Amino acid sequence: MSQEPIKFAYWVPNVSGGLVVSKIEQRTSWDIDYNRELARIAEKAGFEYALSQIRFTAGYGAEYQHESVAISHALLASTEKLRVIAAILPGPWHPAVLAKQISTISHLTGGRIAVNIVSGWFRSEFTAIGEPWLEHDERYRRSEEFIEVLKGIWTQDDFSYRGDFYRFHNYSLKPKPLQQPRPEIFQGGSSRAARDMASRAADWYFTNGNSVEGIKAQVDDLRAKAAANDHKVKVGVNAFIVARDTEEEARAVLAEILAKADPEAVRAFGHEVRQAGAASPEGEGNWAKSTFEDLVQYNDGFKTNLIGTPQQIAERIVALKAVGVDLILSGFLHFQEEVAYFGEKVLPLVRELEAKRAAEKSAA
Incomplete structure (x- = not known):
């Protein structure tokens, strides 16, 4: 278990429709004023990161979307400590354009910008x-080249590269980002190709929600591969959090979310993402085995089971940390008030449990 305190990030709701494919009330908005205030609340609550979403087309309740890099900059300008991770799709973005965008934002915001390289799951969006x-593994090959190029541009002058997807000839970016050696690079996915890529290239690996046992299997595989590559990578896990004063209240909220799920939208989303997950050669990619109920939350967030009282959730978070998780990527039903509640009621308990475990380990 890491000696570092576990970190917390939240999904930026820069896409309309909230974080569940349900007709339940979600007191969450995609507009900029709501998101600026949410960023300030999250920073005060103790969240270290925010992750902006990238979508190019409407679907599954996501009628409107703010572009990820632009809104990330807006949230950074509204906060002082929060770090914002901009989600990026290789293909629509060229790495030279992104490298320059991120370097500029780094200088404008004191080096608090990071990127999440999303290899792509939404075929209809690309077409x-x-x-x-x-094809599935080719998307990850392109993403790995994208990351190699970003690292080269951000750390070298006269950068040259000859890959299957990108070519550079004596390119120098100035100014380079403020971060040393460069901005953090996150990457997602649950397939073998995703873990293989993360074990070589990424600073952070995001995976969909899962049980403690399922997460442990992924972490063990990832860390073994990374060690063989003389590389270190941290792990973030998606979780939809329903924290209430009693477990009955929390479970009732989950039941209502599922009861009011939009069947047509969930099935359409499921068709799209299962195609992407099953397309991995081993058939184990994101969503390959997700049920209808799992798909009501976009990234299997119910599976992580952070649903209950603050004490129950804190204990489950520390159990995830014990199997190698470094960060919880959080979604909520009503973001502003629930992020504040999490910071007040849950996060202090997590820190108490971490301190207790560390003391027990020292005494052993």
């Missing part, structure tokens, strides 16, 4: 904007 849709 709608005229971008080629690559």
Whole structure:
């Protein structure tokens, strides 16, 4: 178990429709004023990161979307400590353009910008904007080249690169980002190709929600591969958090979310993402085995089971930390008030449990 305190991030609701495919009331808005205030609340509550979403087309209740890099900059400008991770799709973005965008934002915001390289799951989105849709493992190969290029541009002058997807000839970016050696690079996915790539290239690996046992299997595989590559990578896990004063209240909220799920939208989303998950050669990618109920939350967030009282949730978070999780990527039903509640009621308990475990380990 890491000696570092576990970190917390939240999904930026820069896409309309909230974080569940349900007709339940979600007191969450995609507009900029709501998101600026949410960023300030999260910073005060003790969240270290926010992750902006990237979508190019409407679907599954996500009618409107703010672009990820632009809104990330807006949230950074509204906060003082919070770090914001901008989600990026190789294909629509060229790495030279992104490298320059992020370097500029780094200088404007004291080096608090990071990137999450999303290899792509939404085939219809790519075809709608005229971008080629690559096979599963080819998408990850392109993403790995994208990351190699970003690292090169951000740390070298006269950078040259000759890959299958990107070519550079004596390119120098100035100014380079403030972060040393460069901005953090996050990457998602649950397939073998995703873990293999993270074990070589990423600073952080995001995976969909899962049980403690399921997460442990992924972490063990990832860390063994990373060690063989003389590389270190941290792990973030998606979780939809329902924290209430009693377990009965929390379970009732989950039951209502599922009872009011939009069946047509969930099935359409499920068709799209299962195609992406099953397309991995081993058939184990994101969503490959997700049930209807799992898919009501976009990234299997119910599976992580952070649903209950503050004490129950804190104990489950520390159990995840014990199997190698470094960060909880959080979604909520009503973001502003629930992020504040989490910071007041749950996070202090997590820190108490971490301190207790550390003391027990020292005494052993």
